[in-house]
Amino acid sequence: MRERKILLSEKDIPRRWYNAMADLPNPPAPPLHPGTKQPIGPDDLAPLFPMPLIEQEVSAQRWIDIPEEVLDVLSLWRPTPLYRAYNLEKALGTPAKIFYKYEGTSPSGSHKTNTSVAQVYYNKITGTKRIATETGAGQWGSALSFACNHFGLDCTIYMVKVSYDQKPYRRIMMETWGGKVFASPSRETNAGRQALTQDPNNSGSLGLAISEAVEDAATHGDTKYSLGSVLNHVLLHQTIIGQETKKQLEMVGEKADVLIGSCGGGSNLGGLILPFLPDKLGGQKIRMVAVEPAACPTLTRGTFAYDFGDTAGLTPLVQMYTLGSSFMPAGIHAGGLRYHGDSPLISRMAKDKLLEAVAYRQVEVFDAAALFARTEGIIPAPESAHAVKGAIDEAKRCAAEKKKETIVFNLSGHGHFDLAAYEAYLGKKLVDYALPEDVLAKSISAIPKV
């Protein structure tokens, strides 16, 4: 019987994070202060983040040791399996080999716990008592709540109201781990109260929820803020994904020709591909592909520029591919990919053509997800389904070109809390949205000149 799963034991969990900043030919430009437009220093971030994370954010050190206390928690579910997708290959009639790294085995069901555990640990050892964050679809809030529970910190989560109402199971999951969840806009912050005064029926947005969480952290001395993607230290923590994948491919004598990840803020993609960067820079032929929604096509149709990370313009300006911080993406089910910008690190790689990007519409993404569920068994999260679609199209190309390539993608999470999206798909009620040119032009034109 052929083996489908390539398993590592706990002693194979990577002991160090890989920091791509040490190897990128052009490192990302420094973030700028939103007021002065001058490069910010560590002290500017100190009200929001503990110093060890700020140090990681600006570090150029290639390898950073993972604390034993973090490894101990990660070992609850790591290493994660790498699967050979034999059934999917057969259904596609492709000569390509398809592998997928499955991050849905974590307690909260996605890769997000890889960084939440590390972030909470560094907060814990520097005296933080409480962490505030925002969550859209709920994957990040779940992951942070899980980690805070483990280390005994309080956790406050501002959950975009429309998701709070539509995804009660995600909220209950956070509450089961002890998290306190508020529908955003809430009455807990000035930002929230102001929004509710203007419109008592405000259904919230990620940008507004960020404002609430940041205000909460900035106005409480024992509280810090936490972000689940985009930043360098978040991608750093995710590099255990790619390190494990490299080792697993070696175990079966394979080398990746194509690496694929879905891309919103960029952390699951970065986690998979960054550890392969030295190989690529060293001359190994290896393509890296970001898959994004056509409704929010940051890398494929955005502009490379300094822009705000949030809607209100309170965060530092970062150089990235952006659709403009005023951009409001359509309500696709892949809530985790609805971000106007992208990780500066991933953006820089795209700018330097180290990375390709492709965008798909919602219906073709769910076609891919359903095929995957019917062949491999696992029902993917809508976000992760973008990577599935990317892998399927690469496998079809291989079939057309009669090429036996090795395709590896990151299945970043399961879709157990997203079945309403599958119901809409099965009932042919999914809106198949692509971003209109005039809407894009308008939000791009609002990007500040630096």
Place this chain on the structure above:
Amino acid sequence: MRERKILLSEKDIPRRWYNAMADLPNPPAPPLHPGTKQPIGPDDLAPLFPMPLIEQEVSAQRWIDIPEEVLDVLSLWRPTPLYRAYNLEKALGTPAKIFYKYEGTSPSGSHKTNTSVAQVYYNKITGTKRIATETGAGQWGSALSFACNHFGLDCTIYMVKVSYDQKPYRRIMMETWGGKVFASPSRETNAGRQALTQDPNNSGSLGLAISEAVEDAATHGDTKYSLGSVLNHVLLHQTIIGQETKKQLEMVGEKADVLIGSCGGGSNLGGLILPFLPDKLGGQKIRMVAVEPAACPTLTRGTFAYDFGDTAGLTPLVQMYTLGSSFMPAGIHAGGLRYHGDSPLISRMAKDKLLEAVAYRQVEVFDAAALFARTEGIIPAPESAHAVKGAIDEAKRCAAEKKKETIVFNLSGHGHFDLAAYEAYLGKKLVDYALPEDVLAKSISAIPKV
């Protein structure tokens, strides 16, 4: 770093099912025809089940080979991990070692796929085109839909209406794998139409859904019926759980002192404990514990007698512990444990004191589930949480008695589709029901005299 997970590779998946009928000192008495009250033969079951499964149902052969085609599908998620629950042990301050076998890694999230794959395979090779079944909470319907999709059979599921309305995600999961789901009572069968004529607002019951599925199978030549627990062949298919567990314990030099499983129809419990039966009969000191809800305490308060498997009295009479086939259990969240009877095999073991049983109320079970989620990360299904509670109480006993016993329990599934139950628990809205004596006496008195 200590290892939490004991992992097997795919070549370690058991190649044979273990049939406890070969070793039980007193095998279960034969089922009786509901009309004649005489022992039934294979031909009586032929309208409902394919002959290979009927042969397994009555077989006394100790080992039965697992077909390669079944092993191939099982390898999508098997072998499943055995975990050492270090965090839970620490929280309890127990000298006991707690291990749990985790069956929630299957596509449908529980152990049920172990038998659904085998059952659909034997239906496939004997020409069945469609399988009809019932489902309560939805775990069994999901598992059967997954397996039917894999082997290309149609799948019709009668889902108890109250669950159909309350658990749309379970229904959508079945539909994603191609299953056709009807709220029961439905207009598809005479049984359903009759119930709806009497009461258009009938919210259904498992007994009625069974009647619908059985009628559907019996009245369509290309269609068979399938059951997810209780029967000998179902427990047989689940014995891969215990076989893997034995091997995993050997890998870390452990021997189980106590084996624990939640018990409704008895299949996840049987799957874990039956492969240890020869050791126990051979003199090894090993306790086997069934954990059931106080609202439906079949083994702890039922009567050992011949009784019907369904409410309507259409199925054969089987000798088992029963609360009476007219018994209607309270609406606890562990829907999979709401069955008036029990597997004849498990019942016989309880009767012969090879097995102990203990019953818990709903709130203490969720206390255990929440503690488990907060220490080990995984949110258990309400059914599986009964085994968690059983293991915690054994570990507390070990602490009181200063005993370093090895406790092993079956965590049969995750609770991702049961978070409404956790919300009720967190909001202190769970009804803490135990079966009143007079209700029990009434339903026991209705058991037919044979």
